[in-house]
Amino acid sequence: MAGRAQPVSPRPGIGAAALVAALILGTLAAVALRAETAGGFGPADWAALRFTLTQAILSAVFSAGLAVPVARALARRRFRGRRALIALLGAPFILPVIVAILGLLQVFGRAGWISDILGYFGLPPIRIYGLHGVVLAHVFFNLPLATRLILQAWQEIPAERFRLAAQLGCNGIAMFRLIELPMLKRILPGVLAVIFAICLTSFAVALTLGGGPRATTIELAIYQAFTYDFDLGRAALLSALQLTLTAVAALAALRFSRGDGFGAGLDRALRRWDGGAPAIDAFWIIAAATFLLLPLASVVISGFAGLFEMPAIVFRAALTSVIVAAASTAILLMLALPMATAVATGRYGIVELSGILGLAASPLVIGTGLFILIRPLANPTALALPVTALVNAVMALPFALRILVPAARDVVTRNGRLALSLDMGRKTFFIRVLLPRMHPQICFAAGLGAALSMGDLGVIALFADPQIATLPLQIYRLMGAYQMQAAAGGALLLLLLSMSVFWLLDRGGRWHAEA
Amino acid sequence: MKHLMIAAGLLSATSAIADDKPQLTVYTYDSFVSDWGPGPQVEEAFEAVCNCDLNLVGVEDGAALLSRIRLEGESSDADVVLGLDTNLITAAKDTGLFAPSSVTADYALPIEWADDVFTPYDWGYFAFVHNADTPAPANFRELADGDTKVIIQDPRSSTPGLGLLLWVKAAYGEEAQEIWAGLADNIVTVTKGWSEAYGLFLEGEADMVLSYTTSPAYHLIAEEDASKAAAAFDEGHYMQVEVAAKLAGTDQPELADQFLEFMVSDAFQQIIPTTNWMYPAVTPSSGLPEGFDTLIVPEKSLLFGADEAAAVREQALSEWLGALSQ
Numbered sequence: 001m002a003g004r005a006q007p008v009s010p011r012p013g014i015g016a017a018a019l020v021a022a023l024i025l026g027t028l029a030a031v032a033l034r035a036e037t038a039g040g041f042g043p044a045d046w047a048a049l050r051f052t053l054t055q056a057i058l059s060a061v062f063s064a065g066l067a068v069p070v071a072r073a074l075a076r077r078r079f080r081g082r083r084a085l086i087a088l089l090g091a092p093f094i095l096p097v098i099v100a101i102l103g104l105l106q107v108f109g110r111a112g113w114i115s116d117i118l119g120y121f122g123l124p125p126i127r128i129y130g131l132h133g134v135v136l137a138h139v140f141f142n143l144p145l146a147t148r149l150i151l152q153a154w155q156e157i158p159a160e161r162f163r164l165a166a167q168l169g170c171n172g173i174a175m176f177r178l179i180e181l182p183m184l185k186r187i188l189p190g191v192l193a194v195i196f197a198i199c200l201t202s203f204a205v206a207l208t209l210g211g212g213p214r215a216t217t218i219e220l221a222i223y224q225a226f227t228y229d230f231d232l233g234r235a236a237l238l239s240a241l242q243l244t245l246t247a248v249a250a251l252a253a254l255r256f257s258r259g260d261g262f263g264a265g266l267d268r269a270l271r272r273w274d275g276g277a278p279a280i281d282a283f284w285i286i287a288a289a290t291f292l293l294l295p296l297a298s299v300v301i302s303g304f305a306g307l308f309e310m311p312a313i314v315f316r317a318a319l320t321s322v323i324v325a326a327a328s329t330a331i332l333l334m335l336a337l338p339m340a341t342a343v344a345t346g347r348y349g350i351v352e353l354s355g356i357l358g359l360a361a362s363p364l365v366i367g368t369g370l371f372i373l374i375r376p377l378a379n380p381t382a383l384a385l386p387v388t389a390l391v392n393a394v395m396a397l398p399f400a401l402r403i404l405v406p407a408a409r410d411v412v413t414r415n416g417r418l419a420l421s422l423d424m425g426r427k428t429f430f431i432r433v434l435l436p437r438m439h440p441q442i443c444f445a446a447g448l449g450a451a452l453s454m455g456d457l458g459v460i461a462l463f464a465d466p467q468i469a470t471l472p473l474q475i476y477r478l479m480g481a482y483q484m485q486a487a488a489g490g491a492l493l494l495l496l497l498s499m500s501v502f503w504l505l506d507r508g509g510r511w512h513a514e515a
Numbered sequence: 516m517k518h519l520m521i522a523a524g525l526l527s528a529t530s531a532i533a534d535d536k537p538q539l540t541v542y543t544y545d546s547f548v549s550d551w552g553p554g555p556q557v558e559e560a561f562e563a564v565c566n567c568d569l570n571l572v573g574v575e576d577g578a579a580l581l582s583r584i585r586l587e588g589e590s591s592d593a594d595v596v597l598g599l600d601t602n603l604i605t606a607a608k609d610t611g612l613f614a615p616s617s618v619t620a621d622y623a624l625p626i627e628w629a630d631d632v633f634t635p636y637d638w639g640y641f642a643f644v645h646n647a648d649t650p651a652p653a654n655f656r657e658l659a660d661g662d663t664k665v666i667i668q669d670p671r672s673s674t675p676g677l678g679l680l681l682w683v684k685a686a687y688g689e690e691a692q693e694i695w696a697g698l699a700d701n702i703v704t705v706t707k708g709w710s711e712a713y714g715l716f717l718e719g720e721a722d723m724v725l726s727y728t729t730s731p732a733y734h735l736i737a738e739e740d741a742s743k744a745a746a747a748f749d750e751g752h753y754m755q756v757e758v759a760a761k762l763a764g765t766d767q768p769e770l771a772d773q774f775l776e777f778m779v780s781d782a783f784q785q786i787i788p789t790t791n792w793m794y795p796a797v798t799p800s801s802g803l804p805e806g807f808d809t810l811i812v813p814e815k816s817l818l819f820g821a822d823e824a825a826a827v828r829e830q831a832l833s834e835w836l837g838a839l840s841q
Binding site for chain 1: 546571576585586714836
């Protein structure tokens with residue numbers, strides 16, 4: 001096994017992974033070394049850790065659990081508007097946190113739409129604030145991602161397997177047990193780990209929806225340590241705790257998600273013969289769409305008036321954001337493709353682990369660490385945009401890997417032996433076989449990366465220069481200046497831009513998405 | 516990354532050659548430098564008199580600003596820091612990074628100002644803002660006994676949040692925890708910062724939001740909307756005094772002094788009310804803008820001295836956490 005020949009070289013991927021690990025751990029070390037006192041945990045930190053873990057686990061379980069029936073329904077059904085719906089489902093994920101909070105509460109809040117309807121029937125408003133509110137918000141953010149990841153795995157099952165199963169007379173239950181369940185077992189641990197890691201670093205969402213200091217997360221403690229206490233040792237220690245928790249979750253996920261794929265297919269159009277229960281599928285699709293699109297509708301409605309009130313500077317910020325997103329996407333693909341390839345050749349779980357750490361790294365720690373590292377060499381403010389693009393790429397890397405790795409693994413196992421027997425060069429295999437076969441996944445990852453970078457405030461606030469601002473930063477500035485309506489307009493502009501970028505990149509590679 | 520650094524190095528090098536005027540770097544909070552804040556006008560006004568290049572750098576908020584200065588230490592690029600408040604003064608002085616200044620002015624503050632390092636440039640009172648057509652409680656006890664819903668900010672991540680913490684402590688001392696326990700069922704939620712809280716209030720999520728007595732002036736002057744009011748509390752209102760100081764390590768000490776003098780002059784002070792939406796530290800000769808006369812004026816001003824604020828913060832915070840984490 002150790003000396004087995006591989007059709008592609010894992011070396012560039014290992015290099016990229018080392019680079020990412022160096023960035024995440026290096027910035028953490030920079031912060032720790034700059035500390036004046038050694039940090040320690042207090043009782044409040046343990047309470048924060050308990051709450052952080054509880055909400056992250058619940059959020060991951062509910063997001064992934066609900067995504068399974070939604071993805072199954074979307075995989076089985078073909079209907080008009082399906083493409084648009086799938087693309088729109090990506091939207092919650094890319095909204096800036098503050099916009100998403102306002103949108104969610106416009107629907108689910110005390111004075112929200114649902115409470116209004118309840119009030120019409122003489123019922124009290126819903127109580128959204130508490131642990132359930134935190135989980136609801138995190139499901140709002142992550143259900144779409146989980147659905148897309150699971151849907152993609154569903155669509156990667158060769159159409160021939162379903163044809164064969166139908167020929168053998170499998171009913172819906174048998175088909176689920178024989179084909180779909182093994183697929184879910186392979187994909188779900190990774191999905192759970194990614195969402196767990198995202199929720200681990202939640203701060204503003206958890207605090208606001210949690211209704212008060214009961215909902216204190218580790219990320220809040222890091223923020224407090226950085227700004228109000230200037231206790232860098234404690235910040236570094238807490239950040240290390242987040243990284244460790246994520247690493248444990250990621251390793252567990254990698255361990256449980258082993259298993260063989262479905263082998264090669266002929267890329268035929270998918271046809272399913274187990275057409276039962278359309279009503280159930282319709283229920284899941286409508287329920288998910290309503291849940292996810294209502295808050296988006298509120299963002300659109302409140303933003304519409306502000307769209308025409310925005311000063312020109314907002315449009316300049318939008319252009320800056322597009323440029324940053326383009327750069328960030330390029331960096332993302334340069335890191336993610338070699339890394340996914342390396343993972344696909346086996347034995348490189350450590351590469352995948354280094355990729356997932358980007359999620360758990362506190363943006364504050366990465367930003368401050370980079371600031372400490374860059375300062376002796378150059379003016380950090382002058383580097384605000386390149387640094388933002390780089391950090392956004394590292395933050396999007398875990399998602400890109402979840403999208404790319406299963407596909408890369410399939411290509412290597414299906415086509416690797418043939419390529420070796422043909423004595424095909426490693427570079428040729430990468431360019432002529434791997435890249436074309438992974439086209440849809442690459443486009444999806446690029447679209448997601450670009451949209452994420454567009455919506456993320458990232459580290460720009462730490463490096464900000466009054467003359468340069470991204471759109472999310474400009475939205476925060478408008479809000480800070482009482483201009484809530486113009487800010488809502490900016491949020492709508494951001495939503496439209498992110499969705500367009502996502503749609504443009506992703507549709508290039510949509511697979512089995514025929515309406 | 517390497518190429519980017521080289522490129523950025525070249526860029527900053529060329530901009531340095533193009534400009535041979537002395538440069539004064541002022542670190543401040545982000546909303547000061549934003550297009551809607553005082554920054555752009557202040558820059559224009561100061562550059563008109565100083566024959567220099569004023570470089571404003573925005574850092575998130577007052578607390579993050581102090582952290583940035585501590586992070587950069589003695590080698591900081593900043594010549595002046597503008598935007599700390601009285602609650603941060605002690606921590607700032609302890610760093611030893613700030614230099615005394617001789618600036619004095621005829622301050623319009625409701626308290627006596629005597630600090631040899633920090634010079635105030637604006638101030639305000641914290642207050643709960645509500646819709647003018649709904650009645651508001653007259654003090655914290657009445658708020659706690661009633662069912663008015665409020666949104667506040669977290670004292671661990673926001674300056675107004677910390678202000679409220681000290682407000683209750685200054686007004687009630689030993690009884691502060693009891694007040695917080697009473698307020699627990701009035702608090703809809705606690706947000707990370709001011710923007711989330713104010714946005715939620717405008718969406719109708721609560722009856723009142725923690726902000727400033729000057730907030731209604733924004734709605735009145737900028738939006739011609741008189742529907743917002745600040746609730747006057749009879750135990751007094753806690754103040755926020757925003758200050759600036761020169762750094763000891765500055766390479767432009769004269770220019771920094773000139774900026775601090777400029778800061779308390781009419782040219783700077785008249786920009787403040789309608790951009791930072793606070794009271795100017797020195798009333799400009801043109802007076803306050805129309806609309807400011809409609810604001811409530813608290814009968815009693817509360818403010819801990821800098822050292823006292825630093826000393827009570829820890830205990831007040833644990834009382835707050837204890838009362839609201841039940």
